[in-house]
Amino acid sequence: MSEISRDVLFFPESQRPFLEPHLPPLDGESKSSNLPFTTLTFATSLDSSLAIAPGVRTTLSGPQSKAMTHYLRSRHDAILIGVGTALADNPGLNCRLKGVGGYGGQDLRGQPRPIIIDPTARWEFTEQAKILALVREGRGRAPYIITGNPSPPAKQKQILEEHGGKYITLNTTSTETEAHRFDWTAILGSLTNEGFRSVMIEGGGAVINTLLEQSSQGLVDSVILTIAPTWLGQGAVVVSPKRRFDAGGNAIPASRLRDVKWYPFGEDVVLCGKIKL
Numbered sequence: 051m052s053e054i055s056r057d058v059l060f061f062p063e064s065q066r067p068f069l070e071p072h073l074p075p076l077d078g079e080s081k082s083s084n085l086p087f088t089t090l091t092f093a094t095s096l097d098s099s100l101a102i103a104p105g106v107r108t109t110l111s112g113p114q115s116k117a118m119t120h121y122l123r124s125r126h127d128a129i130l131i132g133v134g135t136a137l138a139d140n141p142g143l144n145c146r147l148k149g150v151g152g153y154g155g156q157d158l159r160g161q162p163r164p165i166i167i168d169p170t171a172r173w174e175f176t177e178q179a180k181i182l183a184l185v186r187e188g189r190g191r192a193p194y195i196i197t198g199n200p201s202p203p204a205k206q207k208q209i210l211e212e213h214g215g216k217y218i219t220l221n222t223t224s225t226e227t228e229a230h231r232f233d234w235t236a237i238l239g240s241l242t243n244e245g246f247r248s249v250m251i252e253g254g255g256a257v258i259n260t261l262l263e264q265s266s267q268g269l270v271d272s273v274i275l276t277i278a279p280t281w282l283g284q285g286a287v288v289v290s291p292k293r294r295f296d297a298g299g300n301a302i303p304a305s306r307l308r309d310v311k312w313y314p315f316g317e318d319v320v321l322c323g324k325i326k327l
């Protein structure tokens with residue numbers, strides 16, 4: 051069996067319609083805001099964890115919900131993760147559904163552009179990175195890395211550009227607790243400048259927790275979560291955004307979904323909704 055046929059995933063036509071209201075429009079119609087249609091999507095445990103420990107790749111999705119995630123990848127122009135995930139997972143970030151480009155389809159049709167948020171350009175990848183191997187095999191696109199470092203390492207820049215990727219430089223700001231932070235509107239604006247009309251944001255913890263802060267959660271158009279029937283336990287990488295307070299200083303929920311729909315998917319459930327603003 052070839053490497054490609056072993057990897058191929060199937061997501062039946064009959065299971066696709068329920069997702070449609072939660073996805074970027076098929077006709078490419080853009081939003082009024084000029085920013086890409088933004089879907090927040092990840093797999094979580096019952097204790098709101100993404101991975102069993104920092105730096106550890108952890109399988110949560112069952113086969114059906116994994117195939118659904120790859121369908122989501124085929125429906126977005128770009129797929130975004132933080133550098134923590136790039137380092138922990140050595141991810142492919144391509145779409146391995148039967149029929150997309152590289153998996154029986156033409157060219158790279160249906161393959162999203164991977165976007166990595168790496169403010170200091172600390173990801174020291176080599177040609178062996180899975181994401182680049184897939185590019186050489188014609189099964190994925192080269193990543194664009196958003197950085198605040200005006201002089202990223204020459205070696206990585208060369209490798210990236212040889213594969214058709216690039217660094218995109220964006221200004222960072224400093225907060226009391228963080229030395230180099232991107233504003234999410236600026237991140238999404240830079241994707242618009244590159245011509246992307248939709249992006250799915252997969253994680254990891256820091257990416258999701260900053261996106262769900264009050265100042266940026268309004269940028270999220272759709273939320274599609276896979277919930278797996280497992281508790282990862284203490285010490286895991288947790289989704290838990292910064293606490294919010296009302297005018298009287300009382301703690302209030304950091305974020306809440308509206309128009310929620312739940313769909314069983316094998317042993318998992320898939321939750322779709324919108325952020326209530």
Ligand SMILES: NC(=O)C1=CN([C@@H]2O[C@H](COP(=O)(O)OP(=O)(O)OC[C@H]3O[C@@H](n4cnc5c(N)ncnc54)[C@H](OP(=O)(O)O)[C@@H]3O)[C@@H](O)[C@H]2O)C=CC1
Binds near residue numbers: 100135136172
């Ligand atoms: N179950 C799932 O669906 C998923 C699981 N994961 C898991 O999540 C874990 C990784 O999570 P985590 O360690 O939190 O890493 P992240 O992937 O969230 O990357 C975090 C880093 O990205 C940079 N970053 C994130 N947001 C911003 C911002 N707004 N501005 C500037 N820089 C930003 C920072 O880099 P710097 O430190 O250089 O400042 C930050 O430390 C992995 O174990 C992975 O397996 C990941 C995705 C999905």
Ligand SMILES: Nc1nc(O)c(N)c(N[C@@H]2O[C@H](COP(=O)(O)O)[C@@H](O)[C@H]2O)n1
Binds near residue numbers: 093
């Ligand atoms: N949907 C989903 N389910 C899980 O169980 C996961 N661990 C993840 N992780 C995300 O997918 C990336 C790996 O992608 P490749 O299979 O290498 O293409 C990983 O980096 C996370 O972003 N997602």
